[in-house]
Each structure stands twice: as C-alpha cells, then as structure tokens.
Amino acid sequence: MLGVCYYPEHWNESQWADDARRMVELGIRIVRIGEFAWTRLEPNPGEYRFEWLDRAIETLGGAGLKIVLGTPTTTPPKWLIDQMPDMIAYDRDGRPRGFGSRRHYDFSHEGYRREVARITEVLAKRYGKNPHIMAWQLDNEYGCHDTIRSYSPVARRAFQEWLRARYRTIAALNQAWGTVFWSMELRDFNEAELPNLTVTEANPSAWLDFYRFASDQVVSFNKLKADILRHHAPGQDLSHNYMGFITEFDHFKVAADLDFATWDSYPLGFTDTLLRLPPEERQRWQRTGHPDIAAFHHDLYRAVGRGRWWVMEQQPGPVNWAFHNPAPLPGMVRLWTWEAFAHGAEVVTYFRWRQVPFAQEQMHAGLLRPDSEPAPGYAEAGAVAVEAADLPMPDTEPAPVAILFDYAADWLLTAHPQGREYSFKHIVFDWYQAVRRLGLDVDFVSPDGDPSAYRLILAPASPLVSDALAARLAQAVASGATLVLGPRVGSKTENLHIPSNLAPGALATLAGFRVERVESLDPAFAEPVTWHGETYQTRGWREATEGGAKVLATFNDGWPALREQRHGAGRVYSWHGLPDGDFLRAVLAPWAEAVGLTLHPVPETVRLRRRGSLTFAFNYGSDPWHGPVEGASGVRYRIGGARVLPQQIAAWERSPSHDPMGVE
C-alpha cells in the first residue's frame, strides 16, 4: 500500500480537498500528518487550536485516506523553551543546542516530559477514537542530528539516578568500572560525572553506561507517550519512524512499546554521507544509492518491528540535506518502492506530497513541485500503485541467513575502539553486502532473539555475548547450523572488562579458540591471507589465537586468520581479521552451500529478494541483467521479464519446490 506525508498547515485550506482527491487518484491510501504542528495546535500555552486539524482529518479521511497522526513532540514551541530553558540538550563539547530547528530537547528533562504527556493526552483524547486515524507516529526520527546523547546538567543528574538504580551501591559501580585505575573511585553516586570533556579518554565502562543510559531515556520517553495513547486510543496502532544508520539507542527496546516499526529511506543522501566508499563508488551510486543501503535497513526494521514495518518517508527525488543532492535516475523511485515491498513492507509512504517553497526543506522534492505540477516521482508512484493492485503480496518468510545485530555492540566499540576506524556499522554492512551478493536473503536477529531456526548465522561484530546468547548459539550449532564469528567476538563482559577466560568469553568452548592478543592496524595497510590458492586482503585488525579449532588459513607470519570448530554436523567458523568483500564472499559461499543453501551470485549492481513464492530482482546498474527464462522450472513473470533493464525490476513466481531463482 502507498502513502504520503502531508502538512495541511503549510497550505491554504482551500487546497486540501483537491490535494486529497489527487492523492486518491494516484493510488495513495494513507497520509501522515501533524508531527511538526505544535505551534498551530497550541499557539500560546494552554490555548488549543484543534479545529483546523479536525477539518483536515475530515477532508482527508472523507476522501478515503487513512491517517497516521503524529505527536508533535519533536518540535516544542519557543514559548515552551522560554518557560524552561534547561530543557535544551548539550552537545559533547558542552554547548547548549538551542531553539531554531528541531529536536531541541533533552530526553531527561522531567518538565518537558510532563509537557509531552500533556499534549499527547489532549491529542489522544480528541482523536483516539476518530475512525480516520489508523495509527500514531510518536515523535519524529529519534536520534536524527545526533540528539540521543546530551551532556547537560539535567542529563548529568539523570545519569546519576540511573547509575544508582543500576548499581545500588557505589562499591558495585567502582567494581564495575574498575575505578581503582587512576584513582577514579567515587564515594557517592552524586560524584559521578558525564564522561565528556575529560583530559584524556574517560573510563570506557563509564562511557558504555552513559550510552546505555541515553538509550534507556529514549525508551522511557517513548513509553510515556505510548502508555497514554494505549489508554485513550485503544484501537489505533502505534509506531515511530526510525532514521537510517542511527544506532545510538536500542531500536528493539523502543519497538517493544509499539505495534510496528517504520523508517525513513533516503538512499541518495545516505550513500553520500554515511557509507565509507572510495570516490569511484560514490560516483557510481550517486543517482541510485548503494544497492544495499535501503535493503539493509528494510531487513533491520523488519526485525525491529517483529515482522510489521513500513517505509514512512520514501525519497521521491532530490533532497536538501546531504553534502550533495543529485536527482534519482528515472525508475529509481519505483525501484525503491518495490524493493521495500519485496523485503516485506506493509506500506511505503513518500515524503512529501508537495515541495514546500519556504524554510529549511524547500529544496526537498515532493511528488508534486511547488507549483503543484507533478514531479518525476509522481508518475513512478502511480505506476507502482497500478502494478501493486495486480499483484497480491504473499507473506514474508524467514530468510536462511541470520546476522546478529546488537546496538550495545556499537556503543561498546564506539566507547572502546582500540583502532581509530573500527566501526560496528560498517563491518555489519560489509557482511550484509557479501551475503546479498551471493543472492541470499537475510534476517537480522537481536541479542535477545533466537537464531536457532537459521542454517547460517553470522556474528560480524559481537563483542558482548551473554551466557544466554551463547547457549542459544550452541543450540543452533548442535542442530546443524553454521555459525560464523567476526573478530572481537565475546571479547568483553557486560561491564566492558576482558573476560577472565579471555575472548571469546562465553563462546570459548563452542568456538574452540582463545585470543592471546590483538592488534589494530591502519586500514590503509592491508594484510594478505591466502585461501584456496587465491590471495585476499584483510584490514584494520588481527588477533593471535590459541586453541583446538582447526586453522583454515593463516596470515603471512603464521597467525591463524580463519578457524573451524566442528560440533557434529554443526560448524563454528571464526575470523581473526577483518576481510574485505571479495574474501568474505569467497569464504561464505562454500559454507552457505554446505548447509544446503543455493547461491545465486549477482553482480554488484543487482540484488534479489524473495517474498513468499515471489522472487524480485532489482537492477541498480547501467547494463541489463538477465533473470531466469519464463516457463523454465515454473517461472512466471508478474512484473517485467527476463531481461531487466537498468533501474528496472522484475518479479516472478516460482513453484514452491524449486529454488528461489526458479532454476534448478
């Protein structure tokens, strides 16, 4: 289903009805409104102005649109900031981050939480039973603009209380942080400082706790609103629109209080600003986005939403906020939309209906131009609507490959990188990309999730492995799964100590090795490893290991690079360096085949994805790609055909007994 983001308050009321009519005509069924409208809903403290919103909902709903209504808590009014100036967050350099854009609040401020509860309750009471409202969006893009971690006096006090709740006694904190080191011992929780602005690096356990605290503040801030809405809007779903590559809070925990997850997909902007690509790759993908940047998040938010997820904001043309803002190639808006559906999205909502000619985002394209003429995305959205009407979507089935994804792992490696460039996100993205290049689908699994149903389980960056997770992984291996471990796995305890049995800690028996010592390296200086006669490269990290696991490949100086530990039919493979993409694929391919997976390697410009009996192909490149022949092995094309042109897609049905590509 298709949706669109709309801001009635930006337009003359006389336009609303026509806008709604055109939306429906185009095939739009859902409209999101209201998430930035606080000053229009309450222009002065306590003076509510809901009539315009009533009329907007009536106009849109009356035209046949279902509405997602936002709580406007991401943009508190100036009068509220002036009432309590200390509700502003502080950056890591100790500077207040003032009014004038958005997200200008500190999650820890009790006064602001009371105001949030108030405005949410008023809205929930007024619209909680409105039949046009299908769902609520709580706030907007938590964490955008680096807003999770505040270093304000307010945050400091809240952090002290959080520590008190976690540790009970100051002795426990001193033990957990190892404060005997450098005379950091505290005598009371109110002596605990925020870890920024220290002379040299602060205690990494303190950093990790601060990061946990900051994430927990988001969870409770979100729950505050969710509880009110549950009470007053019982029949309406709750959601939040997460933002790409933001990992400063635990999305799984926030989602526990929601009905479904959504995320905001801007493939061009993310490719320009978030990935670590060499210039030629940035150029290659400048107008398509990297072929994995959207899919990675689709799969992640399917996990976060426990299967239910949307794209809440889909890039419909050039945006305004990246370093550079090219136009998507013709076809890309349709491609991105179908890609989301292929990965299981219930809804794809474009941001936004009409380009607004003023303020910060005036250069952000909409489906319509500022003069209400269709922009290029308009026709592509319409094409999807027509195609989707003809193609009922089967249920999404579990993928054969699981990747462990732990937000706390990112925090730990940020707090304690050991090598300047070591990055959780980029390593996980590299591994995801390698698996996808083999033509395989991926599910992400949280550290509390159960990977035991998967045949191939990857842990590219899991420094924290609890006993419970270790047991679940052992269970999976015992039942024949293959587990692949990246370096640094199990290298730290909950408190960010080195385990008493050294890395991999709780996985020692399962993995069959012990880390003697490690080295971080400049990623510019590759370390070669020979594997089956070919020389591949690793970068940035090596670890020396001892133990019984079989050595499959070594570095030039003899340190094991890859090990294998067998447990019956189960296998545990461990990497002791960071392989580049070629190496990862070369190694993962036979391991995946060994557990019965059928590979369909694709060029770097093409991706495949199954949804039930349908297989989709997406061509991000400049050359045609050829899918399976119509009719062969029961292949029946539902969109496109065997020759998939650049920026085009294909979807075919296959008989269930056959392999995902429809060729045996």
Next chain:
Amino acid sequence: MLGVCYYPEHWNESQWADDARRMVELGIRIVRIGEFAWTRLEPNPGEYRFEWLDRAIETLGGAGLKIVLGTPTTTPPKWLIDQMPDMIAYDRDGRPRGFGSRRHYDFSHEGYRREVARITEVLAKRYGKNPHIMAWQLDNEYGCHDTIRSYSPVARRAFQEWLRARYRTIAALNQAWGTVFWSMELRDFNEAELPNLTVTEANPSAWLDFYRFASDQVVSFNKLKADILRHHAPGQDLSHNYMGFITEFDHFKVAADLDFATWDSYPLGFTDTLLRLPPEERQRWQRTGHPDIAAFHHDLYRAVGRGRWWVMEQQPGPVNWAFHNPAPLPGMVRLWTWEAFAHGAEVVTYFRWRQVPFAQEQMHAGLLRPDSEPAPGYAEAGAVAVEAADLPMPDTEPAPVAILFDYAADWLLTAHPQGREYSFKHIVFDWYQAVRRLGLDVDFVSPDGDPSAYRLILAPASPLVSDALAARLAQAVASGATLVLGPRVGSKTENLHIPSNLAPGALATLAGFRVERVESLDPAFAEPVTWHGETYQTRGWREATEGGAKVLATFNDGWPALREQRHGAGRVYSWHGLPDGDFLRAVLAPWAEAVGLTLHPVPETVRLRRRGSLTFAFNYGSDPWHGPVEGASGVRYRIGGARVLPQQIAAWERSPSHDPMGVE
C-alpha cells in the same frame, strides 16, 4: 600617484624627518598614518595626547607629503574593553573573541558606538581643517578575521530590533521565514534567536536576515563616523580600506557614505589562502599571485568607489599572515603597481614604509628593512615613480563587459548552499577569469546598478533578481545586448522562498525557461557536455528546465545544458550547469564577438587592460610574451616594448579608431 603607510608611533621621533625626506625622494606623495594609534592618542580614559601626532603631521606634511589620517576605532584600548566587557563580539561557536589583537568589538554595541563617536569627533575637530590632511580612513579592514557577524547577546538584541524595523509585525516575520515549518512560529520579536548553535540547520530566511542585519550594522557604524567627519572636516575626503575576498557586508552600501574606495592588495597571501587551486597552480603562482586576484578586486572596487579608488595597502614583499609567505619574484611589485593604475587606481600606497621588528607583523616586509636599508620593493616602487612621471594617465572608460555582483547573493548561497562546495565568490571569479583570458576588460555592476550600457552582461551567480533589475536587464537585451545567466538565477525571492512561478522568477519571460528541478553534485565528479564537437566539463550543479528557449547543448541524459532566447537583436543565454574555464571561454568567445567585441585571447600567464588610449600588458609567467609591433596601426610603446619578459609590463598607445590591442 604613490603612497606609503607609516607608523610614527613605532619609531623614535628623531627618525621622522629623515623618513619623510626619503619618502619624497623615492617619489612617494601620500602617507597614511594613525589607524591603530588609539592608546597613544588617549593612554587613559579622556586623557588626550595629540601633540606627538601634531608633530608627525607637521613633519610629514612639511616634507611635501599629503596625509590620510585613520580613525583608530579598529583597536579599542584595553581600558575601554574593561569598562564595557560586553562590547566584545562572539564567534559562531558562542565564544567571546577577546582583547589581544585587533577588531575586538561588536558593531552592535551602543556603548562602543558612543566611544567611537567621541574619539572621531575629537580627531575631526583637531585635524578637520589641517591642510596636510587630504583624506580620512574610517576604521581599518572591516570584516578582516571574520568580524562582521557576531553571535553575542548584544548582537541578539540588536537583531531583534532590526527585525522589528523590517517586519513591523511578528506575523509578517513568520510569513517571511515560513516558521509554520517545524513549529518555529514566534509570538514576539524578542523571541527571535540568533541562528547559530541550533540542533540542525536553522531557517535559511533567518540566516539571510541575520546576514543582512550584520551588513547593515557595518553600514550604520561607518556612517556614524562619516557624518561626524563630514561636519568637522568638510574639505577632506572619506574612505575605507576594504580587504580582499571579504563579502560579509555590502561594500556598495558602505561606500555610499564615502568619497572613494580603497582596498588592500596582497596577491601572494590571497592566492595561498583564498582561491581553490589545484596544487600545481598554487605552486605556479606562489611568487607572483594568481594573474586575476588583484585585477578582480581592482575592477570590483572601481565599481564600489563609483570610479574613484586606490590600493591603500600594496604588498611590497613577503608577508606574515598567509599559510606560507614566499617572496614576490623580482619585478612583481612594479607589475602589481602598474596593474592597479591600468585598472584605474588614483593612488597605490605600499604597506609599509619600514618593517617593524616587533609584534605580530614583524615578518611583514616594508619598502625598508628593519635596519632601514632598502628592501627589494623599494627600488621597484622608485622605478614606478619615475615611469609614472612620464606617463600622464588618461581617464578610465567603461569596459565592454559587465558582471553582476551582489553581496546578498553570496549571503544567500552561504545560508542555503544546497551543495556543500557551492560558492558565490569562486563562481564569479571563474567567470571573471574566463572573460579576462579572452583579452576583455570587465566592469562589475551592483544589483542596483544599471547594466544597460554594456554589450555583454554576465550574471554568474544571481539567485536574487528583483523586478527592477529584471526590467533593467530586459531593457539592455531589448537594445541588443547579450545577457548570460548562470545556474540558480532568479531562484529565490527576497525572503529566500522559491518563486511561485519557480526559477528564474522575474526573469521567466526574458530567459524563456523554467527550472523543473535541480541537483547538486560532488565537484569531483564531472558531467560532460558536447559543444561544437568538443567535450567540455561541468561540475557541481545541474538543473532540468522546460520552456521555449532554444537548447544549444545538452548533458548526456538530455537535460539542456545551454539555452538561447532571442529578443530581436538581443540574446539571453542560460547555463544549467557550472562550466569549467575551458568551456566558459569556448562559449563566451563567439557570443562576445557576436556583439562586436574584438577578442585577444591571452595565455593563462598574461593579462591585458586598457585605460583610455593606453593598453597595458602584464606577464605573470616564465616565458616572454609578444605584444603588437611598434608602429603597426598606430601602436606606440610608452613602457617597455613588444617583447614582454617575465614579470615585466608593457604599455602602448593606439589610435582611437583601432581595437584595443592596436591590431586590426
């Protein structure tokens, strides 16, 4: 005429007479003094010490020198800062910019303005009728060291008052800024914040207004002094020494209160620190300066000064303040001086007479070394004096080419770049360079100026085009001129909104196209365009257009790159990408010839410039260049001859009927 900057307070009084004598001997006729001398004029609050200055003026004037006297307001004394510590400006990061160097004041501080008025009045009364004083310099280098925009509490209050005066009602401000976006609506002017230190980008209309405010504060600060001097020093000219590549305030508006403009020309320092040159070009020009860096400013300040302008500080040797400070090649001081005269300078004043052996600028060369021996610039200045005595200067005539130069365009593109590297200054410089490489002279025209007398009018970066400017441009085209528009022309309204008829807004009819959408690109990734069989490059920007103007060239994907709209004999050409220099010259050359201009393409190392019947040639390179043959078509060399050696110049007279090069 030649001048020099002199600081009597830096030297023993016994040296003054000898210094004055040597100046006159060298051919110096003007001396600038006093602009940093506040603590010597008023060592304690209200305790004036003018006797030394009286004697200095008498000594210099008595030797036959005319004096430019500075108001010392660029360096308020420590005792004044201590009286009102809030007179200090704040940087964009919110930090006070303290005492200890210069320009340590906030233009918005009323208390400081009172002090400025006081010291100016005292000086004006004492010296306003002194026959040796020919002119005053108000303050020194407004804007140097990024000092126009202050983010202080004082600036915040002044900005609020400025907004109140501009908008009258807060509703008007909310409309102009589009504050309905992100709930930014204000209820009163005293809620308006400075746009720095926000969570993400602040409203671009607010930024533009803040930049306008900051510029206006300079204008009124300058006018405060000008009014006092007009009253007490009626027969003396007023001026200010502008600094290279500083565009944070509107020089035209400041100059409206002055009699002539001056600027400070440091070709080597500017080339090292201000231009965007690849390393090989930085190396090539390290000891000559880029061949357009001085000329660009000469032409700009001729416009700012309404025809009357000086170089107030001419680099005489190595300086101290650039990243690297090489020595000019022998001949360059003379070349730079003559180049200023060729572009119409009344006076070239060297900074400084003698290198001072202490404090910040002790490594800044003077005409004399610290030990009073001549530095290399001394003889070169003397050579110019001798040559100039033999060569009466004809009046400067209008150039055939006009380039629109709008300070507000720079502010707008800074507030709202859309692509990270998009830069008003560098684009205008590129276009200037292209025209100059064709051997043409250039006049700059302000947005309030009248371009209608020009045959070729260029608007490389004019996002703001008022109805009045559009009408003047239409008038010029109607009378047969060619107008060349860069991308983004007319793309914004006065309030930085997208025009309701989209870009080019007020130029829609004249230009014959409408911008459908745009893309900003990484300048590292070129976009080729084929033009008359040759492939050229554009970088950083493209725009898709519709409309009736003829498409002259397209990008690879068919977007028009160049369009032509004819109006009788008039032509309007529009660029829809940012061409590099080769492309600009290839395209501008036939267009210039079509309006009757005779081109004389020069190598990248040579520049030509006419002044009345004289043509000058300047050789910045390492190979000789050959001018027209003596006698041919009435050519008569007044300086040098047809063979112009590296770092040398030539000047020849031509008969008026002939083309500027003196060859038909």
Next chain:
Amino acid sequence: MLGVCYYPEHWNESQWADDARRMVELGIRIVRIGEFAWTRLEPNPGEYRFEWLDRAIETLGGAGLKIVLGTPTTTPPKWLIDQMPDMIAYDRDGRPRGFGSRRHYDFSHEGYRREVARITEVLAKRYGKNPHIMAWQLDNEYGCHDTIRSYSPVARRAFQEWLRARYRTIAALNQAWGTVFWSMELRDFNEAELPNLTVTEANPSAWLDFYRFASDQVVSFNKLKADILRHHAPGQDLSHNYMGFITEFDHFKVAADLDFATWDSYPLGFTDTLLRLPPEERQRWQRTGHPDIAAFHHDLYRAVGRGRWWVMEQQPGPVNWAFHNPAPLPGMVRLWTWEAFAHGAEVVTYFRWRQVPFAQEQMHAGLLRPDSEPAPGYAEAGAVAVEAADLPMPDTEPAPVAILFDYAADWLLTAHPQGREYSFKHIVFDWYQAVRRLGLDVDFVSPDGDPSAYRLILAPASPLVSDALAARLAQAVASGATLVLGPRVGSKTENLHIPSNLAPGALATLAGFRVERVESLDPAFAEPVTWHGETYQTRGWREATEGGAKVLATFNDGWPALREQRHGAGRVYSWHGLPDGDFLRAVLAPWAEAVGLTLHPVPETVRLRRRGSLTFAFNYGSDPWHGPVEGASGVRYRIGGARVLPQQIAAWERSPSHDPMGVE
C-alpha cells in the same frame, strides 16, 4: 638492570607474593609502584590508609626488589576536585578539562599545591627511610595529554604575577612585547590577558612569555615536592618519567631538581601518532617503530639527566592509546631494551607487569596476560636479563657530535611559525636521523650547556642565541670545531624581536652572513639545490643572505643555499633552506670526515651505537645486516655475530685504538 611497573592495588593481595617471586625469577630487580594510588591512600579527606602499601612494599622488597615509589599527584581524587573545582585546567578553547581520567589539575592552583605538599610530606615521612625504597617518581608524565598550558582564570592570575616578577614595570612589558603595535598597550599587569581566543593572532612575544610561564609553573610545582622529599627522604633518589615528544616545558630545568631522568618509551605509538611520515614509511615501521624514535629520546634524556637516566616505561607489546596499535615484531622488545642500554640507560622498566582487564588501559599489554600467562614480551625481557648478566656495561663516553636542543626554541617557533608547517621537533629529528644514518653517535646539548668539547656541533633550529651561547660556540670554532647552522638561527631576541643587526644576531661575526629577507613555502613544493653535481631538495623555507661567508651552493635563482665561514681550522656552515635527509647526509658526511670522524653509513633499517668499548648494532628491517668480521681488528662479539638478522642485535668489543666499527 631491568624493572617493571606494578599496581598492587589492582590485584588481590593474595597474588602479590607470587608476582614478586616471578619478577625476581625473570630477572627483574626494580619495581615502580604507587603513582596513581591516591584514593587508596586517602579514600576520604585526611583519612589515610597506608597499611596496604606498607604490606606491598614489604612483600616486594622482601622478595629482593628495589622500589621506586610514586607521588600520586597526577590523579587527585574526586573529593579534592569537589573541594576546589577551580583547580581544573582549561583548554585553549576555554573549556574546563574535567575529572574522569588523569592530569586534571592546573599547575598554577595554590590550593592544589598545598594538597600536593601535604600528601607528599605524609608519604615522605612514612617511607623516606624505608630501605626498600631506592627512589621516588614525582608525579607522572608531566605534559601528557597537552596539560602544560592551561587557559583558566587561575592561570590568568598566575601569569599576571609571573609577568610582574619578570618585568617589574608595565613599561618594560610594553617595550618587550611591542604593544604600541595595534594599541595593545597595558597600564597595569592585571590588564594582561591570556593570549588565547583573540580575534586574530595574539602578540607572539606574549605567547612566548605565556609558554615560558607555563614551563616555569611545572618547574616550581615539581620543586615543591622535590624539596619536601629531600628533607624527609635524604638517601633516596628523585626522578620523573618524561613522555616522548613533549616539549611544552623545559626538561632541563625540571631535571635540575632531580637525581636522574627517566622517560616512557612507546616506539610503535609514537611512530603512529607523532612523526610526519609518508604512508609507506608508516607501514614499514608499524611493528618496529621508527629506528630513531627511541634513540632520539635516549640521547635527549641522557642530556636531561646529566648522564643518569632510565627508561621508566618500556612498551612490552601492543598498547591501547595510539590511532592503531599493532603488535611489535618478535624480537623488538629485546631490541628496544638493549638499545636503551647501548645509549646509556641504567635501568629499563617495563610497563606493566600484568595487563589489567578493566578501565582505560585494559588493551595495553603487560609482560603477563590478564590470565597471568606470559605474553610475548615476558620471554624477551628474560632473555635480556640473562644476556645482561654476562655483559658488564662500560661507561658511556661523550659522542663526537652535538645537537643543540632548546625547548624555548620550540615555543618560539610555535608562537611565531611564519610558515604553517614549520616545526622545531621535526627539523631536529630530521637532522638527528641524518647523523645517525652516517653511523655517528649524538649528544644533545642544552642552550646553557657547553658544546666546546665536540668536533661537530649542529644547531638545526636555534632562533634564540644568547651572547653567552654565541661566545661558547665561537670558542668551539676557534678550537677547530665545525658548527653547522640551520635556517632562522639567531633570528630573534630574547623578547622575540628581530635583532637590530638582523639575523643571525649574536652569531653575525662568527657566521659571516646577514639575512636580508626570508620566505616560507609550502613543503609540498620542493626547491632544488645542486651540490657537487647532484640535485637535492629543500622544502618549506628559504632565506636571502648577504655577507662574506663563502657560497657553497645556490638555489635556482641564485640565493645562497649553503655558506661556509672559516675561522682558522674551525668552520661555520650555514643552511639557508631546509634540506631533506638525502641532502643533509650528503653535506654532513664530508664535513664530519673533515673533523676526523669515521663514518659508517648504515641502511635506513640499521643503527649503530657505542658504549665505551662496545659497539651495538640494531636491525629494524627485514633483511640481514652484516657487521664487522669476528677477530678482524680485535672485534669480539659479545651478543650475536656478524650476521644480524631482522629484529636482532649484535654487540662487539673492539680494541680501543680502533674505530668504532672495529674496521680500519
């Protein structure tokens, strides 16, 4: 002798005895303890807990170990910070540098000085006569983490008092700083501001005085403790562990109050973070360290310690704090240890005994792993212990080459660089490296030291040359020495003015030239000089000179690049550019031979060093190197043999009459 750093407070008391036993078994004779233990010694204000330390000392001492006891003043407890929050230092951006790591104090805070005196006195009284304590370490790594220069209000007041003491009258300060420039004149010392956060560069003389002040504060802070310990611990030596490449305070002056110097040697971390190496060199040395990085400091601290010096912390494996932290190649720990002994170290102390599994340094290797198993450094330390027992060390003799090393020169060139990349440290390191590549030993000489015993004296970066130093250098030259001067020598007076006779100031007569003017250049743009038919490169600086000294080589434009002034048998050579390594070696080689030195050029991977009759060779490379043949000219190998494998060493005795390599 070997030592190790140990933290009894990090481990269960039950481990102490076993640890002590294993240390002794390994050959360790000295153990350093206590320098970070304040909260364990005084958990609450005035509540002392020394019993555990008594027992630790008894256990270690009882096992036969001599103890170096640290004063814990580098890590004041949180309760102390809370008692006087203004004891925190401020960074150059004006931000307090808070509690949470170490070195969180301002050297100028009188209250903290009283606390430092108190805790030092208590410790001195308790342990000053303990027979196990052989020495004290005062504080830890002064200056680590950029902690010498504080910009706090406390520092500002102290700076004003320091200025008052230095100048007596404000007129003298105004004269010294040249405050007449830019109206900077002060009326009282309490008007003096810190030089940070000014609008543009502050007065360089003020900066230099501020740097001197900051250094003096360290000297007096250190002396405060030294005086107390001298009184209460009369038989115990005093020392401090200096840190690599830290030059913000005058090590010679601090050492004047100590008995010996020590330094902390981390070759891999320093190579990664401190040197300016092209990527291929950073890669080449990533697991060995640069072959001169340790030796340079060994030689420097031998000078600082007036002949008596240790390595107090020797890297034993990978560390945690560099950008990247590789593992040393096998053999390097032994090599580094022997290299220290070869340069004259009395003791090499490894940091640390056992890797601690928590807090900031948990990834810093020890001799033992966290599980108490030996790490690779353990066996290498043991090997040294065995070898050293067999090889009594002769006394260190003076080297033939002296390099002048003046901390104030670094401050001056930092305050007043003139070219962005000009760096005292890197220039001195380049010259050191060139001499060492010729196979020569080096002594550093302070500006107050006497170079007259050396045959070859180098002054690579000495802008300050006092009359007294000039006289000592003249004396050396008069007695036949060769003096080699780098550019900028003698270019400034004590107050950072240009000398009235211009550079080289006090050396004018001796050097035979005068600097007319200078230029700083982008080091990317080399300036070639031809020398004996070969073309070499200089970078970053040139100076034009006049005078009688013979010109040996010129730049392309004729400026002299190298000059020679003879004084009887003595020679003064002067550089007027910054040569690269090849050029330096080509020029220094014949000059060194001319004063009778025998060169033994080594590849870039090998270094030689003599200690008395022993010559050592160190192979940092990947190819074997061949030393002199056993028996030839009396050569007798004491460690290794003529074939020195990668990461291996050799040491041979030679008959005294023979040259250092043992070959005639």
